[in-house]
Amino acid sequence: VLIIGAGIAGISAALWCKRLGLHPVIIECTNQMGGQLHQIKNKIWDFPPHVYRNGQELYHGLRENIEVKQLDIRFEESLLSIDIDKHLAKTTKSVYAADYLMMATGVRHNSLSVMDTSTIVLDPWFSTTSEAEILKDKQVLVIGGGDRALESVFNLSAYAKHIWLAARSKRLRGRSEWVERIKHRPNVTIFMETVLLNTVETAEQTGAVLCNHASKESFFLPVDWILPRIGVRGNSDAALFLSHDGEGFLIADEYQRTSADWIYAIGDLTNGSAYASIALAAGQAMKAAKHISLRIKERNTYV
Numbered sequence: 001v002l003i004i005g006a007g008i009a010g011i012s013a014a015l016w017c018k019r020l021g022l023h024p025v026i027i028e029c030t031n032q033m034g035g036q037l038h039q040i041k042n043k044i045w046d047f048p049p050h051v052y053r054n055g056q057e058l059y060h061g062l063r064e065n066i067e068v069k070q071l072d073i074r075f076e077e078s079l080l081s082i083d084i085d086k087h088l089a090k091t092t093k094s095v096y097a098a099d100y101l102m103m104a105t106g107v108r109h110n111s112l113s114v115m116d117t118s119t120i121v122l123d124p125w126f127s128t129t130s131e132a133e134i135l136k137d138k139q140v141l142v143i144g145g146g147d148r149a150l151e152s153v154f155n156l157s158a159y160a161k162h163i164w165l166a167a168r169s170k171r172l173r174g175r176s177e178w179v180e181r182i183k184h185r186p187n188v189t190i191f192m193e194t195v196l197l198n199t200v201e202t203a204e205q206t207g208a209v210l211c212n213h214a215s216k217e218s219f220f221l222p223v224d225w226i227l228p229r230i231g232v233r234g235n236s237d238a239a240l241f242l243s244h245d246g247e248g249f250l251i252a253d254e255y256q257r258t259s260a261d262w263i264y265a266i267g268d269l270t271n272g273s274a275y276a277s278i279a280l281a282a283g284q285a286m287k288a289a290k291h292i293s294l295r296i297k298e299r300n301t302y303v
């Protein structure tokens, strides 16, 4: 079983494959396992029995686990393409013939081209719980209208001098609890139907050029920082021939099988942000590994 991605989904899948007598090999494009665990700055209390101070602590526990240490993980190797008929996976270092493939490649942030070269755009992984202090007394523009954007506005409102939220749509997508909370913050202003056109970064001033869809008017907003919260998409570039939802999230059946019979999808890559969690990723890993082992058993019975 070739597993692509060494986040919590890929590692859990490999452990279950091993337990069920399968032969798992993981390839991971970075030089370390853990994936998004490295970005979690909050306490993790929903993956019992331990309460981890943050993702790093869970990552260290994983890395030191004796079973995980024995896994065959090939770092700095990236999936490039899949030959669906020949059961081949081409990577940056090799070509693998696999009976089964598990895609566990997680997600990446959406980006806007205007953000690529800007020095006032914060990293999309910026944590508004552990790093908010940096924005104390600053003027901040948050881009987005979902839960993460609203939560970020709420968290930052305790630190920043003023926060503007620019949302593209007519209505905020985030949960009403968040909308209610930020509505009552005196230092928060919301712009609806508004998009970021450009940034201005001169010695005299920094800020954002925004445009209102409805009025077609553009205007300059002086801000110190811009925080993008415009969602994530599935890392499925090498597998877009499989059924997906248009945002890179692979569609899987109840056993985590994709539209190709021998390819499975587990973890955030198939869950979307609403259901992204360590527990679900680990659970899906188990289900996919078990399904593969039962299929092999069934096949061997009939041979």
Ligand SMILES: Cc1cc2nc3c(=O)[nH]c(=O)nc-3n(C[C@H](O)[C@H](O)[C@H](O)COP(=O)(O)OP(=O)(O)OC[C@H]3O[C@@H](n4cnc5c(N)ncnc54)[C@H](O)[C@@H]3O)c2cc1C
Pocket: 004, 005, 006, 007, 008, 009, 010, 027, 028, 029, 030, 032, 033, 034, 035, 036, 037, 039, 040, 041, 042, 043, 044, 045, 046, 047, 077, 078, 079, 080, 104, 105, 106, 107, 235, 238, 266, 267, 268, 269, 276, 277, 278, 279, 281
């Ligand atoms: C800030 C933050 C806080 C969170 N807090 C919690 C929490 O408290 N509780 C909770 O349950 N969940 C939490 N989550 C969600 C949780 O971290 C994720 O649901 C989970 O880690 C997803 O694991 P995954 O293995 O599916 O994907 P990922 O962790 O994204 O792993 C995917 C791996 O695949 C690799 N990869 C990608 N493309 C390729 C390729 N082409 N070839 C080879 N390798 C590739 C990546 O490098 C990565 O290592 C949080 C997430 C964030 C960002």
